[in-house]
Amino acid sequence: MYELERITARRSELDALAEELGKRLQEVQAEREELVIAERVLHRLAERGRAEAEAAVAQAPVKVQVAGRAVLLIPHRGDSPDEMALPGDYRRILAIVRAADGPVQVRTVGQELVPRQATFALLARDGPSMQTAPHGVDRAGPGC
Template sequence: MWAERDELVVAERVLERVSEQLADERASAAPVPGQVGGRAVMLVPHRAPEEAMLPPGYQRILVAVRQAAGPVMAQMRAGLEPLRAKLVRLVDRGWLRRLPDGRFTTRL
């Protein structure tokens, strides 16, 4: 009876440690907010196997580029410059490819 209780205590400790390790691994894989000019910004990770690591707005951009009939272009209009900056950021991190004519497409 005491042996079973001791085994249960050890099993609970192991489970707790493994749970903490998994939580730490998930936290390190998640996008990390940063500070730029006193404003909170979401850092875009370099290309990884899982798009889930990207913030939701960037995930939506990737889906839209994938669903487009061909390469897409961010029009130079008021309000679209933030979109263009996000597209360029996705190119810099290896998620998208920028063509010489300025249009964007998925990586092959």
């Protein structure tokens, strides 16, 4: 009967060990599931960060020098479709086009954007070769 007692004792030891290992296995599986979720969250955050960085680079306005002024090469477009988000020159162009009764030529818009005195100053600076006269009128002026 001594063997039967040994077998029973060993079986109860193994049952206790199996119970302890089962609990430990559940804890390990729960921790693994938490780690899988944490990994997914980190991947999503990294993807979002990359997408935001790429969008910021793609939407970054580029400034260039035009006539001594820094202007945007391509105007920055934000999420707001509001006209007030546009640069001042663009808003003035829209106002000129809206004020017209029909289609507007670029020349007309340019004439309204650049004041008349500034136009004459540009013509005087560039010299008479840049000036144009009405048809049939000598550049030097009438009666010269």
